[in-house]
Amino acid sequence: xxxxxxxxxxxxxFGELWxxxxxxxxxxxxxxxxxxxSIDHIDSIYVGAMSGGLFVGQEHLGAVMxxxxxMAPVPATRVxxxxxxxxxxxxxxxxxxxxxxxxxxxxxxxEKMNDGADVTAALASxxxxxxxxxxxxxxxxxxxxxxxxxxxxxxxxREQIAAVAVKNHKNGSxxxxxxxxxxxxxxxxxxxxxVADPLRLLDCSPVTDGAAAVILCSMDVxxxxxxxxxxxxxxxxxxxxxxxxxxKSFTTLxxxxxxxxxxxxxxGLKPSDIDFAxxxxxxxxxxxxxxxxxxxxxxxxxxSAVVEGMTSLDGKIPINTSGGLKSKxxxxxxxxxxQIIELSEQLTGKAGKRQVKNARIGLxxxxxxxxxxxxxxxxxxx
Amino acid sequence: xxxxxxxxxxxxxFGELWxxxxxxxxxxxxxxxxxxxSIDHIDSIYVGAMSGGLFVGQEHLGAVMxxxxxMAPVPATRVxxxxxxxxxxxxxxxxxxxxxxxxxxxxxxxEKMNDGADVTAALASxxxxxxxxxxxxxxxxxxxxxxxxxxxxxxxxREQIAAVAVKNHKNGSxxxxxxxxxxxxxxxxxxxxxVADPLRLLDCSPVTDGAAAVILCSMDVxxxxxxxxxxxxxxxxxxxxxxxxxxKSFTTLxxxxxxxxxxxxxxGLKPSDIDFAxxxxxxxxxxxxxxxxxxxxxxxxxxSAVVEGMTSLDGKIPINTSGGLKSKxxxxxxxxxxQIIELSEQLTGKAGKRQVKNARIGLxxxxxxxxxxxxxxxxxxx
Numbered sequence: 001x002x003x004x005x006x007x008x009x010x011x012x013x014f015g016e017l018w019x020x021x022x023x024x025x026x027x028x029x030x031x032x033x034x035x036x037x038s039i040d041h042i043d044s045i046y047v048g049a050m051s052g053g054l055f056v057g058q059e060h061l062g063a064v065m066x067x068x069x070x071m072a073p074v075p076a077t078r079v080x081x082x083x084x085x086x087x088x089x090x091x092x093x094x095x096x097x098x099x100x101x102x103x104x105x106x107x108x109x110x111e112k113m114n115d116g117a118d119v120t121a122a123l124a125s126x127x128x129x130x131x132x133x134x135x136x137x138x139x140x141x142x143x144x145x146x147x148x149x150x151x152x153x154x155x156x157x158r159e160q161i162a163a164v165a166v167k168n169h170k171n172g173s174x175x176x177x178x179x180x181x182x183x184x185x186x187x188x189x190x191x192x193x194x195v196a197d198p199l200r201l202l203d204c205s206p207v208t209d210g211a212a213a214v215i216l217c218s219m220d221v222x223x224x225x226x227x228x229x230x231x232x233x234x235x236x237x238x239x240x241x242x243x244x245x246x247x248k249s250f251t252t253l254x255x256x257x258x259x260x261x262x263x264x265x266x267x268g269l270k271p272s273d274i275d276f277a278x279x280x281x282x283x284x285x286x287x288x289x290x291x292x293x294x295x296x297x298x299x300x301x302x303x304s305a306v307v308e309g310m311t312s313l314d315g316k317i318p319i320n321t322s323g324g325l326k327s328k329x330x331x332x333x334x335x336x337x338x339q340i341i342e343l344s345e346q347l348t349g350k351a352g353k354r355q356v357k358n359a360r361i362g363l364x365x366x367x368x369x370x371x372x373x374x375x376x377x378x379x380x381x382x
Numbered sequence: 383x384x385x386x387x388x389x390x391x392x393x394x395x396f397g398e399l400w401x402x403x404x405x406x407x408x409x410x411x412x413x414x415x416x417x418x419x420s421i422d423h424i425d426s427i428y429v430g431a432m433s434g435g436l437f438v439g440q441e442h443l444g445a446v447m448x449x450x451x452x453m454a455p456v457p458a459t460r461v462x463x464x465x466x467x468x469x470x471x472x473x474x475x476x477x478x479x480x481x482x483x484x485x486x487x488x489x490x491x492x493e494k495m496n497d498g499a500d501v502t503a504a505l506a507s508x509x510x511x512x513x514x515x516x517x518x519x520x521x522x523x524x525x526x527x528x529x530x531x532x533x534x535x536x537x538x539x540r541e542q543i544a545a546v547a548v549k550n551h552k553n554g555s556x557x558x559x560x561x562x563x564x565x566x567x568x569x570x571x572x573x574x575x576x577v578a579d580p581l582r583l584l585d586c587s588p589v590t591d592g593a594a595a596v597i598l599c600s601m602d603v604x605x606x607x608x609x610x611x612x613x614x615x616x617x618x619x620x621x622x623x624x625x626x627x628x629x630k631s632f633t634t635l636x637x638x639x640x641x642x643x644x645x646x647x648x649x650g651l652k653p654s655d656i657d658f659a660x661x662x663x664x665x666x667x668x669x670x671x672x673x674x675x676x677x678x679x680x681x682x683x684x685x686s687a688v689v690e691g692m693t694s695l696d697g698k699i700p701i702n703t704s705g706g707l708k709s710k711x712x713x714x715x716x717x718x719x720x721q722i723i724e725l726s727e728q729l730t731g732k733a734g735k736r737q738v739k740n741a742r743i744g745l746x747x748x749x750x751x752x753x754x755x756x757x758x759x760x761x762x763x764x
Contacts, residue, residue, distance in 0.1 A: 001482050021512070052507070053436040057515075059507040060464040063637075063754035066621040067628075073640040075619035076755065077470050078462045082442040088459050092474055099383050099481030125434070125441040130403070133439075237457035239448040246449075258455040372445035373458065 001098035005222035006379065007229045008037025008215035009341040014329030015179040017209040022056050022112035023068045029211035029334075030069055030108055037215035038225055043102035045069075045076040048089030048109035049333035052078075054122035056115050065108070082126030083282060085109060086212065086336025087237075087366030087375030093216050094235045094377075103221055108213035109334035119207050123332070126369040128243035140204060140283070142244050142370045144196035147285040149250035151198065153300070156288065158198055160303030162189035164284035165202050165326050167312055172323020174353035179208055179329030189284075203284040205324075210331035212338040222382075230347040233361075234263035234378040242372045253371035256293040260365070263376040264295075269361070271295035274378070276317060276346060276356045277363040278339035281324040290365055291319060313354065321346065321354045336366035340377060347381040383480035387604035388761065389611045390419025390597035391723040396711030397561040399591040404438050404494035405450045411593035411716075412451055412490055419597035420607055425484035427451075427458040430471030430491035431715035434460075436504035438497050447490070464508030465664060467491060468594065468718025469619075469748030469757030475598050476617045476759075485603055490595035491719035501589050505714070508751040510625035522586060522665070524626050524752045526578035529667035531632035533580065535682070538670065540580055542685030544571035546666035547584050547708050549694055554705020556735035561590055561711030571666075585666040590711035594719035596726065604764075612729040615743075616645035616760040624754045635753035638675040642747070645758040646677075651743070653677035656760070658699060658728060658738045659745040660721035663706040672747055673701060695736065703728065703736045718748035722759060729763040 010032025012025045020028075026047070034042070047065050052058045062076035081088040086109030093107035113119050124138045132142070150156045166186055172178035184202060192201040222229050238258035241247055247254070264270065271294060279294070281287035288302035296317055297305045305311055311319035322328050322342035325335060343362035345351045351359075360381050367374040392414025394407045402410075408429070416424070429447050434440045444458035463470040468491030475489035495501050506520045514524070532538045548568055554560035566584060574583040604611050620640035623629055629636070646652065653676060661676070663669035670684035678699055679687045687693055693701035704710050704724035707717060725744035727733045733741075742763050749756040 051435040051441050053433040053504070054441075056511070057507050058511045059433050059436075059462060060509075060624065060750055060754060062463050062470075063621045063750060064510070064624045067624045067754065072622050072754075073620040073637055076463075076621045077474065077619070079474075080441060080460045080462055081444050081458075088444075092459065092461075092477075095474075095477050095481050095483055098483070099477050101383060101477055101480070122435070125439050127442075128446070129438070129440045237459070238455040239445045239458045240454050242442065242446045242449045255455055368442055368445060372442060372449065372454075 048085035082368030084368035172327025205330035208329035255374035396592035430467035464750030466750035554709025587707035592713035637756035
């Protein structure tokens with residue numbers, strides 16, 4: 001496989017975009033990415049989206065977006081893996097260029113969640129319908145069980161979990177595209193409405209409309225077009241049982257460890273070689289579990305790592321400098337691409353007040369459901 | 383890109399499978415394909431499905447199927463392009479092997495349409511929600527407009543269109559997995575219930591449950607495992623406007639011509655070099671339009687080609703020897719893979735009473751919506 005670069009990015013404001021359609025926001029992000037990359041054509045388009053059907057009654061989103069971009073007959077493919085749809089879109093775009101099939105590919109992600117749909121029910125279609133959802137559980141409940149197990153097994157405290165939200169809102173306050181730019185306190189998290197014990201409102205990522213797009217190309221094309229870009233040094237993926245109850249442990253996400261182990265093996269990197277990471281904090285507890293599963297600390301110490309500042313912007317390994325899903329927002333199909341955009345901005349020194357010093361290698365971890373699917377992408381500054 | 387082979391196939395009975403779930407049927411087809419290929423592992427799984435959300439309330443179908451196959455943590459990705467989801471799943475699996483990322487990949491497709499969902503509304507999510515569906519049109523109406531235009535422009539007759547259904551039911555009568563194995567007459571088609579003028583019930587493919595899977599691998603692996611297999615010599619794809627009204631012509635499908643032109647260019651083949659083809663006859667008129675757009679006859683002569691026997695099993699270029707979508711059934715996400723299976727069976731001499739004599743090169747054309755997306759795959763006997 002040949003090397004692949006990321007040479008352009010585009011993203012919409014994340015939030016409640018009542019005056020825009022799913023097509024409007026995808027096209028906005030895609031055109032920004034095309035402008036940013038200064039390219040005059042695209043060979044192929046990938047669209048990550050979780051449920052165009054349940055959220056807005058529109059499937060066939062690859063063709064829809066190619067059409068509304070004015071780019072038909074360019075090949076366009078929609079990729080879905082619940083909340084990891086963006087990461088999977090990026091992975092397929094990577095393979096398309098790495099194989100030599102395409103030179104320049106647009107990988108996008110989009111979700112329009114605020115359009116009148118029953119969002120909790122639509123999101124629950126990422127869990128096991130027959131054995132989980134039918135029995136009444138949805139994602140806040142599933143992640144609450146993970147949180148309870150982690151608190152029981154590792155003495156993780158409610159305050160440590162809340163500290164994830166506080167850190168991510170602080171980072172997000174410096175992200176102009178974030179849905180929530182207000183800073184919050186531990187007390188505010190602990191006093192917010194109970195959603196699924198122990199998780200409270202400010203432990204949960206919000207319901208978000210948004211789109212994100214990046215341009216991938218071969219290294220030859222990248223070198224002609226740009227002096228300052230990032231290259232993809234690993235793009236891996238793994239799966240796990242769809243239902244939480246089938247796992248040996250609630251506090252280790254096998255899809256994360258498997259995809260990460262492969263990415264480290266392919267690159268020869270250790271976790272300590274990663275300068276910063278975007279991880280899938282759909283709920284605060286998820287960031288703690290994933291941080292541990294990526295090997296950034298010993299199992300059980302993810303909570304204290306946050307409180308001690310290890311994951312802060314100026315810490316040993318800054319996590320979710322974008323604000324993460326918690327503060328930036330979580331338009332599910334777009335999230336994986338938005339993570340790649342944060343990596344790209346950090347690695348090219350364009351992250352402004354969120355800039356990580358000496359950022360050379362960044363990792364993005366995107367997952368679906370309660371971790372039944374996971375992508376890991378590692379990018380390096382060129 | 384390296385060469386890729388198809389070394390195993392598996393398919394369920396197509397029909398109303400009320401006693402089986404979407405997971406049951408996918409696993410059945412996948413295990414048959416794995417058995418058929420005599421392989422002991424898989425590197426990656428692709429699942430083509432149009433709308434797990436709207437049909438059965440289950441998205442995240444890549445991870446779901448990997449799990450129910452007992453294959454987690456194998457990477458699993460769902461690909462969607464409405465009724466071309468199967469063809470797209472195959473294309474992404476092809477790129478995965480061609481790139482060198484994987485050695486052995488399972489490409490499957492599935493749809494469970496008989497599970498209580500509003501099927502016509504769910505299928506309509508493949509059309510333009512805002513400008514088509516909102517105004518009351520669904521697919522029978524869209525294809526009826528194509529039929530009317532073709533009858534007006536080319537003097538195509540109602541009887542010629544009906545002859546497609548008659549031929550495909552005749553072929554399907556020899557396919558043990560077909561939903562409808564009864565033969566029908568022109569008169570029966572012309573006297574069946576009117577659905578959308580001029581299309582009648584027997585012009586329409588049915589609502590079907592079914593799954594199909596194939597195993598792709600590198601040529602090195604194929605040569606070790608099998609003496610009798612097919613290789614993929616082109617896998618192309620194109621898009622068109624999502625809405626029919628935006629096209630210059632209703633009687634030419636640009637996504638078909640563009641994808642086919644590229645496939646012919648890549649292989650150096652002419653349409654006359656193709657020995658047989660599976661094409662997307664979601665409605666009878668579609669087979670006629672696609673037959674013309676693939677270059678098998680001059681534009682406007684697709685209707686007479688059927689009546690004159692050119693597309694019959696013993697004709698110059700047999701079309702839909704499997705029975706096509708009309709007789710075999712059309713579980714939308716599975717259809718593109720089922721087409722590949724028919725190609726594979728014909729090219730390895732396993733098609734029984736449907737066998738095309740001296741079949742060396744077969745083409746599969748799978749499309750989404752009213753032709754807004756199209757895949758072309760050309761396979762050659764080895």
